[in-house]
């Protein structure tokens with residue numbers, strides 16, 4: 001007799017977890033979470049000029065693109081079914097100053113890009129950031145005065161920038177600079193300008209993280225930044241504080257919430273979704289992308305498999321979607337599956 005049921009029965013009784021895992025069809029039938037193309041938001045890097053596709057050294061497979069090239073890439077993303085993009089500009093150095101005033105130029109790179117995309121690919125969602133870091137000469141997200149990132153003056157500026165971005169075609173404003181009171185100020189400014197339909201995706205819990213390194217290379221802020229962002233981003237040690245910060249954003253009128261970085265902060269994703277029930281997104285940031293790519297390029301891990309696994313895990317952790325540099329690769333993979 002090969003049957004050894006009597007050996008395990010005392011421990012498991014008649015309960016066998018493996019029954020539901022026994023065949024492909026049982027596994028499909030009992031699968032709790034699924035990743036679809038509808039879950040993907042694609043962050044991209046924009047540079048001035050034309051016909052430019054410039055590889056980012058620390059992010060293999062990701063390029064800085066001029067507006068014309070970006071529009072082509074976005075057309076492909078829209079054809080794959082990706083719902084939305086999130087552009088970040090790599091602004092010329094001579095346009096950066098201590099207050100990031102270029103963000104208020106009506107025809108700055110991000111607004112030019114917004115107009116071009118909305119004309120060429122009108123049905124892809126456009127989510128723009130209003131943090132000042134691409135525009136400041138010191139790489140901080142806010143206005144720097146006497147060694148301090150000043151809160152309320154920065155809020156005033158990002159609220160005005162949000163209206164200009166909405167004028168240019170942004171569908172959702174996603175402020176990432178973590179100033180206090182910004183969500184309410186942006187909401188009021190958008191409403192006063194007649195942009196009632198423009199939403200706000202709050203970078204509600206943005207942590208002061210080492211995972212942003214490659215992004216700072218991508219938009220050339222790394223070399224500029226002196227000190228750290230600890231006086232405005234949240235400490236990786238603090239989960240309850242992150243929830244309290246998100247609660248304020250919800251009260252101030254955020255339509256959606258984001259957690260950033262992603263994988264190391266899945267507990268925050270879960271807690272936010274549980275606490276507020278708002279659409280909740282994770283940003284799988286540059287360093288997370290780079291870790292996977294680098295290990296895969298060395299043949300040490302299966303990069304595609306881990307790409308899909310990490311994205312699915314965000315869904316399991318309660319996220320409605322993910323901002324990821326893998327968006328196009330993942331969408332292609334989902335389509336071919």
Ligand code: PBG
Pocket residue numbers: 129131132133141176177211212213214215216229284285286287
């Ligand atoms: C700053 C900003 C950051 C990212 C996007 N906007 C963080 C930072 O540089 O401090 C990070 C994105 C990524 O790492 O992919 N407003």
